[in-house]
Amino acid sequence: MKKKTRFTDHIWVVLLSILAVAYLYPIFMILINSLKKERAIGTSNIFSLPTSETFAGFTNYINALGAQGFAKSLGYSVLITITAVAAILVCCSMCAWYITRVRNKFTSALYYLFVFSMVVPFQMVMFTLSQTADSLDLNKPWNIWVIYLGFGAGLAVFMFAGFMKSIPLEIEEASMIDGCNPIQTFFLVVFPILKPTLVSVGILEAMWVWNDYLLPVLVLDIKKYKTIPMLIQYFRGSYGKVEMGPMMASIMMTIIPIIIVYLLGQKQIIKGVAAGAVKG
Amino acid sequence: MDKALKKYAPIFVIPTTAAFIIGFVIPFIEGLYLSFCRFTTVSNAKWVGFDNFKYALTDADFRQSFVFTVSFAVVSIILINVGGLGLALLLTRKLRGTNIFRTIFFMPNLIGGIVLGYIWQILINCILSNAGKPLLALNSTAGYWGLIILMCWQQIGYMMIIYIAGLQNVPDDILEAAAIDGASPVKTFFRVKLPMIMPSITICVFLTLTNSFKLFDQNLALTAGAPKHSTEMLALNIYNTFYARAGMQWKGYGQSKAVIFCILVIVISMIQLRATRSREVQA
Known part of the structure; x- marks a missing residue:
């Protein structure tokens, strides 16, 4: 055969x-x-x-780095992605643990709200969200993670809760009997078991935040702060002739870090994506 | 354990819930309310009843964008899923270089929609100009197919990964039993593999469906709706209604379109989940 x-x-x-x-x-x-x-x-x-x-x-690369504020944008993008993903991983896994372990009307209502928020298109909330962010002063690169935490919570809580159902209760009960309080139990016992799910949620959320365009455009002040997708769209839309060389160099500098991260961690990334989808 | 944990509820639940209320619940409720209002900011809203919805439902551009979105969604869902499943079948045959192919086909997924759209705009415009055809800004047929090619390029790899995971879960003994019974490869695929990977199909169709309905970045970067709104999808139409024009009425119109869009996405994804879930079988 x-x-x-x-x-x-x-x-x-x-x-x-x-x-x-x-x-x-x-x-x-x-x-x-x-x-x-x-x-x-x-x-x-x-x-x-x-x-x-x-x-x-490499003259195009040097021009792009110097003239177009590329380095600054790269910094903002890195800062926003790291803070947002860290906040999502820690806060949402804690929240998901509480929701799966304490079952009452409040937690199940909260769970269904999180699931609902995954389906709602961003256009539904984009205007009111940007106004809310402005009025609470959450429109800076260093605190926009609060908005990402709120908007990314749906997917993260859903995936964590799906995995936590399969963790045997006995392990947690044993640690409680040994004298750990819930916080110690969570961080010393549950969090390490969660590692594979943390990796896949982290990857999915990082891909989203890093490439996100519309949310930062509406929330951040575009004159002061531009993330990389904002910068690229902004330079295309600006008046006069766009210089193609530096533009292409900027695109390459946006793609290259992603490709390097991907080649280094591709097994984890592909596994994470597959696991995330199966849970969905 | 419940009791001990309940005392710590504020620490575990409040950070996420507070951010969720700020980032989703409040904007969502305000958005619903504002769809019945005339406003330029949240604070100067005036109740106007169903006027916004009447405008939205009679707006020719909005209807045109609906038709465009649906025709884009149908073609891209079929192409992406057939392509993804086809590649998954080939890459589970233990061919040479399977890992390299998998790595390459998945890669476009990691690049953001704005950058992708721009790359393809450059490429397609060059091909069009060398062929002596009108560029994307004046050519809605090229815009339509350009979007479809772009989305296939980006999403086939992602769906392929999900289908590979599904195919690897098909138990070997079932495939052996089919082979012993004399089933041809084609028959094995349609009678054994396909029913067994129904959960993967549910997920992939769901993802491609919601992705194509919600598509925004790629649409903005590739064609921006040109020429004359003919390649404008629903999300971009709503965005333009909100931000491209000045005047008291536009934000209310935009918000009511957004509510209609939201209901549409929810209803379609519910129907789709019901339809494919009912075809899933247990091994």
Whole structure:
């Protein structure tokens, strides 16, 4: 039976390789153009490789880093992603534990509200949310995590609660009998068991916060603070001719950190995504 | 244990709940209320009854964006799920380089919608201009297919991962039994594998459905609705109603559109979950 499939398997590998090259091509195209001189980036020669005449080295990257406030935006994006994801992981796992262990009308109502919030489209709340954030002064890169905690709670609580149902109660009861209070029990016993779920929730929420565009645009003051997606959209929309070289370099600098993180942790990321979906 | 834990309720529940109330509950209730009002900020709202809804339901652009969203959703859901399942089947056959292929096909998922939209805008515009056709800003057919290609590029890898997980959970003894009974590969797929991975199909169709209805970033970055709102999807139409025009009436119109949109998304996802859940089987 095995011998029969061999030949078709070779054909499949060839076809998949062609598809893989096509998949990578758009990113490759941005990469080669980010290394060209400005006048060599046009609609007719966008597909050609840089030659010795048109090769610009890293000047586009240096220009992008300097002139467009890219470094600042990168800093804001990193700050927002780290604070938001940390807050979501700690607060939502605690909340989910309480909801699964203390069963009453209040906790089940809260649980269904969290689930409901996952389906509601952002446009439903975007205007009122930005007004609420303004009035509570939660519109700075260092405290916008509160909004992300509230808006990301649905998915996180749902996934944590799904996993916690499978943790045997006896472990927690044993630690309580040994004299731990609930806080110690949670952080010393439950939290370590949660590790795989923490990783998958962390990955899903980080992907969301890092790439999010509309929420920070509406909540942050765009003149003062721009995250990376905001910066890219802003420069495209600004008046006058957009310089393509630095633009392509900015796109590459946005993608490269993601690809590095992905290649380093791809097993965890792929597992996390699959686990997250099965829970859903 | 309940009792001991209850004393600590404030520490465990309040941080998340407070943020949830600020970030979701209050905006949601205010949003519902404001859909019946004329306003420019939350504090100057004036009750106008169903006027906003009347406008929203008769707005030609809104209806056009509904049609566009539905036709986009139908085609992209089919293509993404067939593509994702097809790749998953190939990548569970122990072919050479399976891991590399999986890594590559999943990668576009990690790139944000704004950046993706921009990359594809550059690429598609160059192809169009070399072919002597009108660019995206004037070409709604290219805008439609561009969005579909972009979404396939981004989402097939994600669905593929979920389908791979589903296929790996199909027990070997069932597949062996099918082989001994003389079932052809095609028959094994439709009669054994497909019913067994129904839970994965439920999830993937649900995700692609809600993603395509809620799509915003990619739409804004690729076409921004051009030409003349013809490639504008529901979310972008609502955004433009809110922020692209000045005048007392627009925010109320936008909010009532958002309420209609919200109800639509909830109803569609409920129907879909019911429909595919009922086809799930137990091993």
